[in-house]
Amino acid sequence: MGRTMCGRAGEPAVRKGPWTLEEDLVLVGYISQHGEGSWDNLARAAGLNRNGKSCRLRWLNYLRPGVRRGSITPAEDAVIRELHATLGNKWSKIAAHLPGRTDNEIKNYWRTRIQKRPAAPANTQQQPCRAPAAAPTTATAASEGASSSSSASASHGSSAAEDYYYWCMKPNNPDQQACYSHKTVAAAAAVGLGGWSASAALTRQDSSSTSTTAGDGCKLTGYSYPYYFELGSVADGVMMVDADNFWNVVDNFWGTLPFPDATF
DNA sequence: AACAACTCCAACCGCTATTCG
DNA sequence: CCGAATAGCGGTTGGAGTTGT
Numbered sequence A: 001m002g003r004t005m006c007g008r009a010g011e012p013a014v015r016k017g018p019w020t021l022e023e024d025l026v027l028v029g030y031i032s033q034h035g036e037g038s039w040d041n042l043a044r045a046a047g048l049n050r051n052g053k054s055c056r057l058r059w060l061n062y063l064r065p066g067v068r069r070g071s072i073t074p075a076e077d078a079v080i081r082e083l084h085a086t087l088g089n090k091w092s093k094i095a096a097h098l099p100g101r102t103d104n105e106i107k108n109y110w111r112t113r114i115q116k117r118p119a120a121p122a123n124t125q126q127q128p129c130r131a132p133a134a135a136p137t138t139a140t141a142a143s144e145g146a147s148s149s150s151s152a153s154a155s156h157g158s159s160a161a162e163d164y165y166y167w168c169m170k171p172n173n174p175d176q177q178a179c180y181s182h183k184t185v186a187a188a189a190a191v192g193l194g195g196w197s198a199s200a201a202l203t204r205q206d207s208s209s210t211s212t213t214a215g216d217g218c219k220l221t222g223y224s225y226p227y228y229f230e231l232g233s234v235a236d237g238v239m240m241v242d243a244d245n246f247w248n249v250v251d252n253f254w255g256t257l258p259f260p261d262a263t264f
Numbered sequence B: 001a002a003c004a005a006c007t008c009c010a011a012c013c014g015c016t017a018t019t020c021g
Numbered sequence C: 001c002c003g004a005a006t007a008g009c010g011g012t013t014g015g016a017g018t019t020g021t
Helices: A021-034 A039-045 A052-063 A074-087 A091-095 A103-114 A135-145 A160-168 A174-190 A198-207 A224-241 A246-256
Strands: A211-213 A219-221
Touching: A021 A039, A021 A052, A039 A052, A052 A103, A074 A091, A074 A103, A091 A103
Parallel strands: none
Antiparallel strands: A211 A219
């Protein structure tokens, strides 16, 4: 990419462009210990040669616990269309109704999938990747079982947005397995990288394929899935090294993070 | 196989809003 | 109240990957 470095003579060049695994680990590790906020200071204190804005974006959109990867499901598509009709380009507000999705992701989805093309009939749309096609239908059971949020336990409304939100709040929702690889990354950072090296992980990342079929049969393309898949594989190595308490570390660390998403 | 066109999306930019001293 | 710093938002860019010829 052409956005790798910049800076004037005499100043340390601030790194731009795609984040490396090592940078991700540094950022996650630092935030896990010190929390987020004051992003410019955070970037300096963590030793990241990035500006604070870049760190904040990386954390919020990709590293933050609860961020979901993978295709937008038909249920989510319906929510986006519905909310955009009333809210317009208020991506952050729309994202608030889609747990785990970011404004950036929704914005990209809208521009590339919806804005460019007319709405396809529901029965011709791609099958969902992770969320069940009947997500709104299962939302009733979800709302009945939800206990971690007062809003989730309230009776839900009739809109696709509300149905989908309540479905997402369902305890032990398998859809939340999407968080797995992020958990492993965070946990790896929390345990001080266990017995593996980030550079080794980078080597493996570079050799990963660009198109991968997830365990549920959903084909995910591009950079994200292979990248995090590899992170998960590396973290499996941590399990072998520190198998006794690895998942305890994961769960404990996850529980300490101040994000409501972490309660899914 | 090689190339072009297209698609996707991570990351950047500029602006506004909010917070704080 | 004011100005600087910080946070957040929406628009845009450009490179990687995919698909078509």
